[in-house]
Amino acid sequence: MVTALILVLILSLLSACSSGGTSSQSGQTAPDDGSKCSAKAGDLEAMAAAALKEGGIVSYGMPDDWANWGESWKDFTAKYKITHSDTDMASADEVAKFLAEKDKPVADVGDIGIAFGKAAKDKGAVAAYKNKNWKEIPDAAKDKDGYWAGAYQGTIVFMVNTKKAPFVPKNFKDLLDPRLKGLVSTSDPMTAAQGQAAVMAASFANGGNETNIKPGIDFWKKLVAQGNYKQLDVLAANWQKGEVVIGVMWDFNALGYRAVTKMEKDLVVVVPQDATVSVPYAAIINKYAPHPCAARLWNEWLFSDAGQTYLAKGFARPIRPSVKLPDEVKKMLPADSEYKSAKTPKDWEVYAESGKQIKAQWEADVLPAIK
């Protein structure tokens, strides 16, 4: 018995040591053109018929509880009578898997951080498709050739516990008010995209942009020196405990936490009026999609009024400005007019690079000052 146990222990140790994990990934792009949908682009009826024949659709990185994907997929599959399954994974993994599986493709569509869009296109992992609502997507949120397009966006906002905050800050510079001592939190910019975006937003609010992040770093450094920073992650549990009082965070997280903690009465969501940052999430179609028509049909669905409304219900703000949301959905989000101050970075490669810069500078400049 004991020997068996020890044997198991040794084996598990050995296997833990040997899990080096080499990802096989072919560097060059294949000369083939990938899979094509026979139905004419934008002809929804023909596409639906072809999709029905294909029978199913598979996605990567679109779990049910994110951006209301669950409900959207449910109604999509009911409408077109096809099946769907998803495997959740990180943006970089989606692109890598599209390429790695190209001879035996599995997934048709994915949802990635927009900064990964260019790499996906350059590596030849994604197919170009311009849906019927293409023109309405802002230029900064789409690839001009149609290889990726932002379907929804997150914006950095303040969520404020009005029961505990002495006043509700409306601008980034309000966060420096001495009355807010020990009350301002965000996620760790060294590990979380949310924290990095909070620095980026502060940069935009103080005259910087995605290339020049110094104003953002300087702002947080000042906030820390002032004693206003509270080093605590802006998780739902910390809102519930009342420990996080002012959180600088994504609007979809803020609105989601507010609903989940049932603290709608106490928590208000404010879009910083001096400036903030909006970052879209991009929809992509696998170049080698096994169900090419279903993939394109989903893309049409996603950018249609219905698809955009599903996203809004999951607190993911639709990318198309013209979408008319039902009143009960509209009430769930801050008013469009409040979002006028939100800036969308123009160069996503630079944006991704800035994330690393923010991490390094937070490490070197801000962190040592935390008291």
Place this chain on the structure above:
Amino acid sequence: MKRRDLWPYLAVTPLLILLLLFEVLPAVQVMWASVHLPSGAFSLENFKDVFTGAIWQAAMKNSFFLTLWSTLAGLGLSVLGAWALSRSTGRVREVVAALVSLCINFAGVPLTFAFIILLGSSGVVAYLFQMAGSDLRNHFNLFGPSGLALVYIYFQIPLGIFLMLPAFAGLRREWEEAAENLGARSWQFWRYVGLPVLTPAMAATASVLFANALGAQATAYAMTNGMMNIMTVRMSRLVSGDVDYEPNLASAAAVVLALLMVVALLINQTLSRRFSAYTREGR
């Protein structure tokens, strides 16, 4: 060798195997990993990063001072506590002693939660401040280094008392009475008899408290969701996060932490040896 002499060795074998598997092998692996890059090449790069990186320097500083202050304060308070406990009798002593041994195991997430309901922004003390027309957050931040130091001191005290109690038991009442009869004042007794007798135990206790605080991770991690910049938290993020997965760098930090501990123990040992040598001469 007689057959029955083998039994003790046989009995200790499972323990030795456990030690080998969970202490020795991991330690060897950590040391090996610390001098290699993820590629497998030998390199001292990891150590260079730990010693020159601003974040590591800050983490080392934070860890060191957190440990030092919590050890000194914890030692002082637990000496007083052990003294009081050794002089008390009956029911009080029993209850307090039971409480002390219970508190030794009170750490990590439950301890953090206890402090949050006491000193957090919705905590009891915060409300008392509010009732007095003031605001706790203007005076104290539980989630900063000073708050963490307080929590650390809290978990050091019961351990310190537990370790100091036997020493006080060895400090016999008769000595104090004898000193009194010979005309010594209370401070003279403590200066020339009490403290010298207690010193070796205090030094040993300080070592254990130092190691206890330097190696603590769960409490600090739970408190700030891993945002507190101390060595152990920094290391755990390097092996569990999905953003920075750098086990080799974490290994180098672990080796540095272990060295820091060894140096502290050596200093402690030298000092206490010198001190006890001095008291021997004085006799």
